[in-house]
Amino acid sequence: MKFDFGFxxxxxxRIGEAAFTNIQLAIVIFALAxxxxxxxxxxRALKRSVLNGAIGILISFVRGTxxxxxxxxxxxxxxxxxxxxxxxHAGVLAIxxxxxVFITEIMRGGLSGMDxxxxxxxxxxxxxxxxxxxxxxxxxxxRTILPMLVNEGTIIVKxxxxxxxxxxxxxxxxxxxxxxANFRPFEPMVGAGLVFLAVNxxxxxxxxxxxxxxxxxxx
Amino acid sequence: xxxxxAVVLDSWPLFVAGTVVTLQVSAIAFVGGILLASAxxxxxxxxxxIRVAIQVYLGVLRGVPFIVLLFLVHFxxxxxxxxxxxxFNGTLALTLYAxxxxxxxxxxxxxxxxxxxxxxxxxxxMSRSAATRHIIAPQMLRPALPPTVNSTITMIKESSxxxxxxxxxxxxxxxxxxxxxxxxxxVFIAVAGLYWLIAFVLSRVAVAVExxxxxxxxxxxxxxxIGERYLALDARAG
Amino acid sequence: MTTPEKPERLPALRVTGLKKRYGANTIxxxxxxxxxxxxxxxxxxPSGCGKSTFLRCLTWxxxxxxxxxxVEGRPFGREVGEFGSVRLQxxxxxxxxxxxxxxxxxxxxxxxxxxxxxxxxxxxRIVLGRSLEEARGRADDLFARLRIGDLADAFPTQLSGGQxxxxxxxxxxxxxxxxxxxxxxxxALDPELVGEVLxxxxxxxxxxxxxxxxxxxxxxxxxxxxxxxxxxxxxxxLDGPPGAVIDxxxxxxxxAFFDKVLSRRSFISAKPxxxxxx
Numbered sequence: 001m002k003f004d005f006g007f008x009x010x011x012x013x014r015i016g017e018a019a020f021t022n023i024q025l026a027i028v029i030f031a032l033a034x035x036x037x038x039x040x041x042x043x044r045a046l047k048r049s050v051l052n053g054a055i056g057i058l059i060s061f062v063r064g065t066x067x068x069x070x071x072x073x074x075x076x077x078x079x080x081x082x083x084x085x086x087x088x089h090a091g092v093l094a095i096x097x098x099x100x101v102f103i104t105e106i107m108r109g110g111l112s113g114m115d116x117x118x119x120x121x122x123x124x125x126x127x128x129x130x131x132x133x134x135x136x137x138x139x140x141x142x143r144t145i146l147p148m149l150v151n152e153g154t155i156i157v158k159x160x161x162x163x164x165x166x167x168x169x170x171x172x173x174x175x176x177x178x179x180x181a182n183f184r185p186f187e188p189m190v191g192a193g194l195v196f197l198a199v200n201x202x203x204x205x206x207x208x209x210x211x212x213x214x215x216x217x218x219x
Numbered sequence: 220x221x222x223x224x225a226v227v228l229d230s231w232p233l234f235v236a237g238t239v240v241t242l243q244v245s246a247i248a249f250v251g252g253i254l255l256a257s258a259x260x261x262x263x264x265x266x267x268x269i270r271v272a273i274q275v276y277l278g279v280l281r282g283v284p285f286i287v288l289l290f291l292v293h294f295x296x297x298x299x300x301x302x303x304x305x306x307f308n309g310t311l312a313l314t315l316y317a318x319x320x321x322x323x324x325x326x327x328x329x330x331x332x333x334x335x336x337x338x339x340x341x342x343x344x345m346s347r348s349a350a351t352r353h354i355i356a357p358q359m360l361r362p363a364l365p366p367t368v369n370s371t372i373t374m375i376k377e378s379s380x381x382x383x384x385x386x387x388x389x390x391x392x393x394x395x396x397x398x399x400x401x402x403x404x405x406v407f408i409a410v411a412g413l414y415w416l417i418a419f420v421l422s423r424v425a426v427a428v429e430x431x432x433x434x435x436x437x438x439x440x441x442x443x444x445i446g447e448r449y450l451a452l453d454a455r456a457g
Numbered sequence: 458m459t460t461p462e463k464p465e466r467l468p469a470l471r472v473t474g475l476k477k478r479y480g481a482n483t484i485x486x487x488x489x490x491x492x493x494x495x496x497x498x499x500x501x502x503p504s505g506c507g508k509s510t511f512l513r514c515l516t517w518x519x520x521x522x523x524x525x526x527x528v529e530g531r532p533f534g535r536e537v538g539e540f541g542s543v544r545l546q547x548x549x550x551x552x553x554x555x556x557x558x559x560x561x562x563x564x565x566x567x568x569x570x571x572x573x574x575x576x577x578x579x580x581x582r583i584v585l586g587r588s589l590e591e592a593r594g595r596a597d598d599l600f601a602r603l604r605i606g607d608l609a610d611a612f613p614t615q616l617s618g619g620q621x622x623x624x625x626x627x628x629x630x631x632x633x634x635x636x637x638x639x640x641x642x643x644x645a646l647d648p649e650l651v652g653e654v655l656x657x658x659x660x661x662x663x664x665x666x667x668x669x670x671x672x673x674x675x676x677x678x679x680x681x682x683x684x685x686x687x688x689x690x691x692x693x694x695l696d697g698p699p700g701a702v703i704d705x706x707x708x709x710x711x712x713a714f715f716d717k718v719l720s721r722r723s724f725i726s727a728k729p730x731x732x733x734x735x
Contacts, residue, residue: 003298044452052452064372064415064422066379068390069407076403104452111450120445137449158284165286165383172287179294186294193283193291200282335566342516342562343632344555344584346548353583357570 008187011178015191018174019199022160025092025170029156032096034149037103041111042133044104055104062101067159070094075166091163099156106152110145111137143214150207154200161196171195226402227409237392238413244310244388245375252317252374253367259318260325261351280319286380288312293384309381316377320370328363329355361428368425372418379414389413467530469494469667470515470558470636475524477507477514477691484510485521486691492636492669497662499678499699500671502688503714508671509563511688512640516560517551528557529635556584559629559637563645565621567613567628573600574609577628585632592631599627603657618646619653626657630666637661639670655681675703675718687711 044055062070075090085093114137122136142149164173175192179185227234263273280288292312296303303311332355340350382391393410397403470492477485484507492498502508514521517534526533533554538544546554568576574596581592600606603623613621622642629637639658643651655677662668662681672678678685678699685702687695689710695702703719706712 041452045449047451060419061411061415064418065411066376066390066414068379068382069393069411069414072393072403072407073411076397077407080402080404108452111452114450116445116447116450119449123445132449154282161284161286162380172284172290176290185290186298189287189290189294193279193287196284196287197279197282201278204282333564333566335562335564336568338518339560339562339566339568341552342518342555342558342560343580343628344552345580346552349583353579354568358568 004184004187007182007184008191011175011188012191012194014178015171015175015188015195018169019171019195021168021170022157022196023199025088025160025163025168026153026157029092029096029099029160030153032092033099033103033152033156036096036100037107038138040100040104041107044108045111059101059105062098063105067095067098068162068165070098071162071166087163087166087168091160091166091168095156095159095162098159099152102152102155103149106145106148107141110141110148114140114144146214147207147211150203150210153207154203157199157203158196161192223402223405226400226405227396230396230400230406233392233396234389234409234413237387237389237410238417240306240386240388241375241378241414242417244306244313244378244381244386245371247310248313248317248374248378249371251314252321255314255318256321256325259322260329263322263326277319277322280316285312285316285377286383288316289380289384305381305384305386309378309384309386313374313378313381317370317374320374321367324363324366324370325359327366328359331362332358364428365425368421368428372421375417375421376414468492468527469496469529470669471525471527471530472515473525473527475511475514475521475526477510477519477521484691485514485524488524488688488691488693490686490693492667494635494667495665496684497668497682498670498684498686499682500669500686500688501673501675501678501714501718503710506688507691508688509640512560512638512669512671515638516555516558520545528554531557533557552584556580556632557635559632559634561622561625561629561637561639561642563640563642565625567621567624569613572610572612573605573616573624573627576613576624577631580628581631595631596627599630603627618650619657622654623657626661630661636667636669639668639672641671641673643672643674673718675715679703687714 040055044052071091071094074085074094075087078085078090118136118140119132122132127135160168160170161172163170164176167173169177172192175188176185178188259273259276262269283291289309289312292315293305293308296308296311336354336358337350340354341347345353378388379390381388382394385391389410393406397406400406468491470490472488472490475485475488476483486507488507488511500508500511510519513519514524515526517526520534525535525537531554532546534551535543535545568579571579577596577599578589578592581587581595582589587595596609597606600609603626605620605623605627608616608620608624613624616624626637642654642658646654651674655674658668658670659677659681670677670682682699685695685697685699686693687702687706687708689708694708695706695711702711703715706715
């Protein structure tokens with residue numbers, strides 16, 4: 001077989017267009033995961049043993065099982081419990097939960113290396129816990145973990161490709177459909193690979209810029 | 220609704236078969252990935268176009284979702300005139316994917332070693348390969364082990380995607396059982412539990428190794444009660 | 458090919474026109490030097506003058522941009538070919554010559570995954586292809602000479618700074634080098650260890666080993682060395698007997714340097730250098 005370059009070029013715009021679905025999904029998922037991860041982190045810092053035990057089980061479960069299975073649980077298994085979600089909703093929630101857990105673990109690492117001095121100063125000045133989180137701890141924390149958050153972002157973008165399996169029409173599924181319709185699955189798949197690569201390269205470039213800006217702000 | 224464990228228990232041979240295949244492909248990808256990564260890291264210290272080629276290889280493997288890589292290999296192999304079963308293609312894709320992650324681990328480990336170790340070996344007359352074999356590689360083992368185990372767990376979880384090209388691993392068998400029984404909740408919880416067990420056993424290994432390695436570590440950040448309130452996430456004992 | 462001249466007529470180390478640049482900075486500016494066999498030379502100079510780079514170029518860890526190094530008359534790293542053309546040696550040729558220069562790093566760089574014995578024996582076996590018995594015999598000789606026989610089975614991390622220094626010396630000496638090179642052996646040490654380490658180097662120097670020491674220890678230079686080189690701006694600007702150079706430096710930068718070093722370190726250099734109690 002020969003690589004059909006014409007077909008490849010023909011399929012590329014449609015896959016690229018579908019990639020906007022991936023980007024939109026990834027943005028929503030990233031926002032949910034960051035919120036969720038921050039919430040989990042603050043909840044863990046309260047050190048209530050029952051709560052921490054429950055979060056510990058959640059973390060262990062999410063880290064110990066494939067994202068695919070988590071997506072299946074949200075999409076196929078939740079209806080059995082009476083919760084019926086559309087493929088997009090199930091997928092977004094599954095990936096967001098997965099990433100929230102990885103983000104709270106990233107935050108745990110960031111906190112463990114943090115200087116307690118500013119917190120002591122804020123406490124001495126009479127700031128309350130919510131203010132200390134919002135004004136002192138979190139701003140510092142996000143700065144230190146920014147590179148790892150961006151890395152989590154690329155993992156989320158890649159994760160959205162898995163939603164093709166539960167029939168979400170995004171870049172990979174579009175490539176598969178084009179391949180099936182034309183009996184040439186390889187060319188559109190190369191297109192899908194390039195599209196994901198491009199999205200992640202742009203993300204990496206943004207991360208580089210953001211990191212440099214923060215690095216100068218920190219210095 | 221009611222949980223029906225019998226659904227899962229009756230299908231145990233499929234779950235066992237799936238677990239075996241998952242462990243098999245993971246073991247092959249582990250060995251192949253480490254070997255490939257060692258070669259990649261060794262070559263990455265040379266200059267010129269080899270370095271560029273390696274950067275492109277790693278950039279592509281890290282920037283493309285595994286499921287896309289899997290399809291690329293699966294559809295691309297026949298394109299190159301190589302017809303192989305899905306099992307082969309899937310394992311090949313997983314090995315390539317793992318090689319990128321192990322490369323990152325190994326490279327960070329090499330760069331973490333004091334530069335003087337390499338220089339003292341070279342200054343006394345050891346060739347590059349002798350210095351690598353006798354001085355660098357033995358010292359990499361301990362620091363590289365924990366992140367290697369972590370990457371391996373990630374890779375095992377990623378292998379679930381191989382169900383998309385009908386490789387008969389754990390997730391695929393789960394989908395088969397769920398197709399037979401229409402009991403998705405029980406089936407996917409069981410599948411998840413098996414993955415969790417594999418990851419748990421491996422992470423215990425990592426913890427044990429880490430503990431063995433963690434002698435004479437640097438002092439951690441200054442700590443006190445107020446700092447702990449915000450910076451520590453573990454519930455107090457008792 | 459080496460010239461059929463008698464080895465003792467040749468300097469143990471000959472450096473000709475060594476130059477090294479990093480970007481726009483010239484670190485070594487045409488350094489030439491002959492060290493006859495048996496001579497003990499100290500090289501001093503302000504930090505950043507190029508003395509560490511000099512050792513790294515000499516041992517080809519950082520190949521110099523220009524210039525030649527000869528060890529006992531044999532070219533190392535770069536040589537003049539048959540038709541007068543300059544040729545870089547292959548890495549195999551370089552590796553074969555490297556054991557002729559025994560470099561003791563400032564940080565020592567012992568191999569922590571090996572015992573003291575393995576640190577000394579392994580290079581003999583790997584690089585020189587000695588048998589286990591030969592390597593063992595050579596190591597035991599050196600352990601006895603350096604009085605570290607009881608440490609042979611210890612690991613480097615278990616040793617004191619002075620003991621480590623002796624192991625590093627043993628490791629380099631085992632290769633039977635023509636010249637021993639020391640890169641600032643005392644500058645990373647606690648003050649109380651300086652005397653012990655300099656004592657070990659002094660013992661070595663007294664055996665007639667050709668030695669080049671990069672150091673700030675003026676007292677050591679005065680009492681042990683045959684010759685003192687002062688380096689500044691990538692050049693050797695003074696070269697002579699230590700006493701004469703230190704007491705009456707014929708170079709303004711050198712005068713300032715010695716004044717500073719002597720006033721700051723006087724309490725150390727005043728210490729008697731007995732080495733270890735035998």
